[in-house]
Amino acid sequence: MEFLSKIATNNGHGENSSYFDGWKAYDSDPYHPTNNSHGVIQMGLAENQLCFDLIQEWIENNPKASICTPEGSNDFKDIAIYQDYHGLPEFRNAVASFMEKVRGNKVKFNPDNIVMSGGATGAHETLAFCLADPGDAFLVPTPYYPGYDRDLRWRTGIQLLPVVCESSNDFKITREALEDAYEKAQEANIRVKGLILNNPSNPLGTVLDRNTLTDAMRFINEKNIHLICDEIYSATVFNEPGFISIAEIAEEGAVCKNRDLIHIVYSLSKDLGFPGFRVGIIYSYNDAVVNCARKMSSFGLVSTQTQHLIASMLSDDIFVEKFIDESMKRLAKRHSLFSRGLAKVGIENLKGNAGLYCWMDLRRLLKEPTFESEMELWHVIINEVKLNVSPGASFHCSEPGWFRVCIANMDDETMRIAVSRIHKFVIQKTKLDQATTRKQYKRSKLEISLSFRRLDEFMMTPRMLSSPHSHMTSPLVRARN
């Protein structure tokens, strides 16, 4: 008998995914402007670091928001003792109000339907436990956030089935793709319990349009399955066409026949930049789900110290409006800086208006339109260009050559350096590719191996040879072996 459980010994934790190889490379050689200017720049972490100055200012002006300052200490005892899984009423009210503001006050959220969780990570898992049995499935459009594989499947035993989206129509979710995925499940005798939508999308950086949302709503109503809408990036929409929340569609009686099917996942990790505080939220229109999720939230409540801080901050209407507005402007500026920089060397992003990243199209840099080539290119980008970006394959993208590049987790200067490294790389690669093509016309074995050797010299650096991640060194080394 195994000493540990099946869950403990399987790969459901997801850390064997390539998604983490880049992080390891970064961890062993992190970029620093003065101490390590040739290090790897972290562009694989979707963090929002653009507005901390605003937060810092608010914190300094509001010492009462902390129960551990002289000004706030009167509240310490009551807050520290409060372990009610409903959460502090002022916390729920503030979160509901914030969510409404982010949606331009076009919808209303009832604080009594707000349930806490251990980050959005905990929220997803909790909803899966509430809505599906082991062996059941959720449909999820590709490409999607790799964490879903762990969050929704690991301990719950449920399956994720892809709804395939393609670049030919900008990765929009089509009714056909939904039906296709559903039918495949039926044929395989798998019970589908729900559909996951991520809006705005990670990794695409786009928002769902009204038609898609309406179609999805009709689809889930017809099939009588749940709809989980992950709106964790809702306040990162920085451009037209603007954000339409599923909450808006849910309030349209003609389209939404059964609100008991609708559940929203939210968190403050992206919009506010507080991933460390573990503020996850489940908002469900289904009272039974609210009750069940609330009981389960005992396994992942938000620290009351943090609830208190957030309640103060988010009930400051003036601050909130200023923050949302300024955050939007800074994201727009950052996005533009990056996109224009890439465009200069002929690299396109998917046209996006949200999120903390770009969905970069590097298809023309692939040796062949295969995932092996994508992996090779990725290793070059990490080891040679020294940027940790995330390959499309880790997001289950159906087409090779797409990469997610995070752009909000660094300052302007670092961003410029990242862009210039990409410039250099693309220019050099284009030249080399051209040189290689010319040599190939001669069809000489000797000349082919000569050009390989030249590429070797270009690619191989002492650092790469001695890299602890030797299994990730240049694919050309492997080819030689």
Place this chain on the structure above:
Amino acid sequence: MAIEIEKPTVGLSKVAVSDTHGEDSPYFAGWKAYDEDPYDELCNPSGVIQMGLAENQVSFDLLEQYLEKHSEATNWGNRTFGFRDNALFQDYHGLQTFRKAMACFMEQIRGGRAKFNPDRVVITAGATAANELLTFILADPGDALLIPTPYYPGFDRDLRWRTGVKIVPVHCDSSNNFEITPQALEAAYNEAESMNIKVRGVLITNPSNPLGATIKRSTLEEILEFVTSKNIHLVSDEIYSGSTFSGEEFVSVAEVLEAQNYKDSERVHIVYSLSKDLGLPGFRVGTIYSYNDKVVTTARRMSSFTLISSQTQQLLASMLLDETFTANYIKTNRERLKKRYQMIIDGLRNSGIECLKGNAGLFCWMNLSPLLEEPTKESELILWKSMLHEVKLNISPGSSCHCSDPGWFRVCFANMSEQTLQVALTRIHDFMDRRKAMKTSN
């Protein structure tokens, strides 16, 4: 007239519709009665006194004093790790300083008789999460954990609800002060085997909830021998370790392991939390300490679902690394709990009620079996209801803790002021007087 169209309902999961969340137990019914009519010294002196909540409110002043001198704001202005870095820190290893602080605090509580390596500390949002997480790691659905009775009612939910793991009770009774015997362990193991259930581990709470007593060293050694011989795990929930009335009487499984040079330690895992010892249940600070590397790695990965707020980690790291503060806190907390315990034991004895001899925890284990009409669970619940509605005290019936001997009740004493405790004792005294009078007149 409009016709009502029935909305099609979509089923929730089996887990969602089961009642394994446990909220229908009397343990919680008493809470509801309290919520509807809560005692207040001034505004509602005849309300229900909450004695069913194991909270530690006797030492808050010490925490408040500390915070007055160490404002969180100074942390936030820190250049090297201020608010921003704290808010961004989401590494599931947890802050290194926090892990070090927890390890140090746990060592101090054990009088330095055991060492804890900060790299084996895994953080979770409360012991509730820690216990569930360990269960996911140590057992498959359908497997079982053996738990000595009586035990904390929350285990029924924490260990079973979402995991699908079963609990098989190890029966302990009043004939030997509810001590855990090798025979009882064997009997439980065999019972599981006869039902074709795979036992994956034993879970003990030391000091015990609801008994309010520490487990003897010899018993711990016997339990370790037992789990080793069966090649199963041992989880020791030591959440009340800082709430023993004297420092010397508590023996942690960590000490027993150290004494045997950590032989067979890869099967042992300790759960800890600051909810009881420090009285901070709202902050959700739980930890798993495992001697098994694979368990540490896996638990750490799973803790992604239930991390401690970095804001809270930061605050507690500073506090618990301040050894002057912690030494004074541990000592003072113990003294005050001991005083409270003495007060309630004396008060109950004056009313003719005996309790199990206790030496730890935030409650005493009261014996009301002489008052039962019949030695049955039903009689116990009748008595419980009259305590709740007549005497207006919410105490926890032994049956909700799966106690096999009817008539025992857990009574919490650290979640109220001394005055309130006195009111409760007076009410009990009057209740017992009335019963004596009724008996005499009959």
